[in-house]
Amino acid sequence: MNSPHIPAQSQDAMPAAEYKMDPAPDYSPRHPGSGKLKGKVALVTGGDSGIGRAVSVLFAREGAKVAIAYLEEDRDAQETKRLIKEEGSEALLIPGDLGSKANCEAAVKSVIDTFGQLDILINNGAQQWLDADFADLSEDKIERMIASNIKAYxxxxxxxxxxxxxxxxxxNTSSVNAFAGMGSLITYSMTRGASLAFSRSLAGNLADKGIRVNSVAPGPIWTPFIPGTMPADKVENFGSETPMGRAGQPWEVATAYLFLASSDGSYYTGQTLHPNGGMVVGA
Known part of the structure; x- marks a missing residue:
């Protein structure tokens, strides 16, 4: 697969906006749906853009109704809702800060009130900043990342x-950085390590209830995280350091979530899939 050239760019926002990115991330599913999630209802946090959008659209193609929880990116969320409806499914948009327990409870209640059930939970929403000088990283940013990336899950x-x-x-979304570390993303990597440990521990806790818990640890993926986090000159040719020589696209990650959420992954719990362009990390 040829990767489009990624020019220098940045956004002064976190979460950043997908509609401003050049080139646009590729979220489109590659194959016809086969009903793998027919009759299911999924809640995807951070479903407005990036990996969350790709997961939401793919789940809709496979027959699921999809509720999208997001912070405040209404334009991106409305576009994802349109894409879900284009797949012949139903969408519910739930804005709000999931770092608040009350908002998480309200979000789930909205799903149940609207669709009457919940079968799949994708904990994916997150925030990220560079730790240019860890000693000077503000308490506010640390608290915001912990709230978004750990408490919300x-x-x-x-x-x-x-x-x-x-x-x-x-x-649950983790990251290659939970395994390999990243000197410029210390706090973010710490939170992704937490989501990994959360997944493994919760899997053991819920196994006897027949509820499976797994995680996906993406590598460098072209999502709003990138222009929202990195200086413009660092964004250019993002992902070229991987063995495959390019950044991944959201659709290439969404298939891992579908596998784990569907009956295809029925013997998987406490496990992690690694769509990362060939970066070898400890499992």
Whole structure:
């Protein structure tokens, strides 16, 4: 697969906006749906853009109704809703800060009130900043990353569990940085390590209930995280350091979530998939 050239660019926002990115991330599923998620309802946090958008659209193609929780990126969220409807499914948009337990409870309640069930939880929403000088990293940014990347996963899962039945699936987003580390992303890497440990521990806790818990640890993927985090000159040719020589696209990651969320992954729990362009890390 040839990767489009990524020019220098940046956005002064976190989360950043997908509609401003050049080139646009590729979220489009590559294959016809086969009904793998027919009759299912999924809640995708951070589903407005990036990996979350690709997962939402793919799940819709496979027959799921999709609720999207996001912070405040209304334009991107409305576009994802349109794409889900274009796939012949139904979408629910839920804006709000999931770093608040009350908001997580309200989000899950909205899903149940609208669709009457919840079968799949994708904890994916997150924030990221560079730790240019870790000693000077502000308390506010540390707290925001912990709230978004750790607390939100725990609170949303707590709210979802009373509604998840045997056969349900939870998939948490981790990162290659949870395994390999990243000197310029210390706090972010720490939070992604937490989501990895959360997945493995929760998998053991819920195994006897028939609820599977897994994680996906993407490598460098062309999403709004990148122009929202990195200086413009660092964005140019993002991902070229991987063995495959390019950044991944969101659609290439979404297939891992589909595998783990569907019955294809029925013997997987406590595991991690690594769409990262050939970066070899400890499993």
């Amino acid at each position: 725990m609170f949303t899962t707590q709210a979802a569990l009373p509604h998840l039945k045997e056969g349900a699936s939870i998939v």
